[in-house]
Amino acid sequence: MDAKPRAAARPKRIPGGRDGRRMLAIALVDRTGSGLWASVSVLYFTYVSGLSVAEVGTLAAAAGAVGIAGAPLGGRLADRLPITRVLISLQLLRALASLALLTTDNYTLLLAYSAVGSLGDRAANVLTKLYATRIAGPDRVRTQPHTPTDANVGGALGGLAAAAALAAATAYRWLLAGDALSFAAAALLTLRCGEPPSPSRIAATSKDTAPTTRPANPWRDRAYLAYVATETVLSLDDAVFKIGLSLWIAHTSHAPHGLAALLLVLNNVLVVALQVPLARLGTTTAAARNLLIPLSAAFGLGGITMALSADGGTSTTPLLLTVSAIAFTLAEMLHATVSWELSVALAPDTAQGAYLGVHGLAQSAQRSLGPLAVTAAIATGPIGWTTFGATIAATCLVQRRLVRDRLARTPLSVPPVTVSEH
Incomplete structure (x- = not known):
C-alpha cells in the first residue's frame, strides 16, 4: 500500500x-x-x-x-x-x-x-x-x-x-x-x-543605489501629513474610555457611578474577544480602507447614544451608555486594523521607520487633545457628544477619500489572506 x-x-x-x-x-x-x-x-x-x-x-x-x-x-x-x-x-x-x-x-x-x-x-x-x-x-x-x-x-x-x-x-x-x-x-x-x-x-548599502538618492522625507509629504492629521481625530476614542465615560456618568443623575468601571471592563473583554476576528475584515489594503465606512457609523452611533443618555431614565440611561461603550469599542477595534495597514501601505519602504514615526505623532497628540475634546463635549451636554461623534465620523470619510488617490498609484501592499489562514 x-x-x-x-x-x-x-x-x-x-x-x-x-x-x-x-x-x-x-x-x-x-x-x-x-x-x-x-x-x-x-x-x-x-x-x-x-x-x-x-x-x-x-x-x-x-x-x-x-x-x-x-x-x-x-x-x-x-x-x-x-x-x-x-x-x-x-x-x-x-x-x-x-x-x-x-x-x-x-x-x-x-x-x-x-x-x-x-x-x-x-x-x-x-x-x-x-x-x-x-x-x-x-x-x-x-x-x-x-x-x-x-x-x-x-x-x-x-x-x-x-x-x-x-x-x-x-x-x-x-x-x-x-x-x-x-x-x-x-x-x-x-x-x-x-x-x-x-x-x-538595504537601500542605503546597495551598490545599485545612486549616491545622491535620498530617502523620502515624511515632513515634506503633504498627503501623508494630512493622513496623520485625520488619524489624530480618529484616535480620540481613546479619551472616551480614559476620561469621557467616567466624567459623563458622574454628571448624569440617572446612571450609577459604578457603571463606569463595568463599562471599562466591558471594553477590555470585547477587545480581547473580538479584535482578532474583526481583523479578518481588513486583510488587504483596499479592504482596510473600506472599513472606514462602518468605522464612521460606529463613531456616529457612539456619540448619539451618549447624547441620548442625558435625558434617559433610571433604566434607559445605563442601557444607552452600554450601547455607546460597545459602539466606541467597535470603533477602537476597527480603527486599529485600518490604522495599522494604511500607515504602512502609504509609507515608502526606504523610509518606513521615519514615516511610521510621524504616524505615531497622531497617538501622542491625541493624548493632549483627547481630554480637551471630551471635556468640551461634557460641558456642552448632549449637543457636544453629538458633535463629537459626528466630527470623527465625518473625518473617517475624509480619510477614505484622502488615501484613495495615493493607493491608486501604489500596488496593494498585502495580498489577500483567507480566513482559514488564521
Whole structure:
C-alpha cells in the first residue's frame, strides 16, 4: 500500500515565527508593567512625593508633551540602526527613568525623569509596531490584531496586580519598581529576537543605489501629513474610555457611578474577544480602507447614544451608555486594523521607520487633545457628544477619500489572506 500522504503543515497563527511570538510576549510584559504604574502614578506623586493636584497635572502634561517627540525620533533611528538594539536601549532607558523616580521628591527632577520615560515609551511603541511589520512581511495584517489584544490583557493584569497590592497595603514604591523591572525583562527578551530586514538600510548599502538618492522625507509629504492629521481625530476614542465615560456618568443623575468601571471592563473583554476576528475584515489594503465606512457609523452611533443618555431614565440611561461603550469599542477595534495597514501601505519602504514615526505623532497628540475634546463635549451636554461623534465620523470619510488617490498609484501592499489562514 502507498504511504498515506503527509498532512499539510498547519499554518502559523503568528506571522514571523518565534520572533513574532517573542515580540508579542515582550509587548505583554511591557504593558503589564505599564498597567502597574498607570494605576497608581497619581497616587504615588500625591502621597509619596507630596505633590499638589496642580503639580501632578502639570507634570503629566509636560511629560506627555515631551513624549510627542519620541515617535518620530524612534522611527528615524530605526531606519539607520538595527531596530532590536534601539528597542533594547529604549527599554533600558525607561527602566532607569522609572527607578530614578524612586530616588527623589524634587519636583524638577520628577518632571525630568517622567519626561524621559514618556519619550522612551512613545519611541518604543513605534518600534514595536515597526518590528512586527518587518518580521511579518506581507502577512503583517494577521499580526496586527494580537498587538492591541496583548496590550489590553497586559494593562488589565497590571491594574489587577496594582489593586491587589494596594489592598494588601503594599508600598507604592514596589509597584514602581515592578514597572521598571518589566522594562528590564522586555529588554532581555528582545536580546533573543532576530534582526528583521530593513528596506531603508538595504537601500542605503546597495551598490545599485545612486549616491545622491535620498530617502523620502515624511515632513515634506503633504498627503501623508494630512493622513496623520485625520488619524489624530480618529484616535480620540481613546479619551472616551480614559476620561469621557467616567466624567459623563458622574454628571448624569440617572446612571450609577459604578457603571463606569463595568463599562471599562466591558471594553477590555470585547477587545480581547473580538479584535482578532474583526481583523479578518481588513486583510488587504483596499479592504482596510473600506472599513472606514462602518468605522464612521460606529463613531456616529457612539456619540448619539451618549447624547441620548442625558435625558434617559433610571433604566434607559445605563442601557444607552452600554450601547455607546460597545459602539466606541467597535470603533477602537476597527480603527486599529485600518490604522495599522494604511500607515504602512502609504509609507515608502526606504523610509518606513521615519514615516511610521510621524504616524505615531497622531497617538501622542491625541493624548493632549483627547481630554480637551471630551471635556468640551461634557460641558456642552448632549449637543457636544453629538458633535463629537459626528466630527470623527465625518473625518473617517475624509480619510477614505484622502488615501484613495495615493493607493491608486501604489500596488496593494498585502495580498489577500483567507480566513482559514488564521
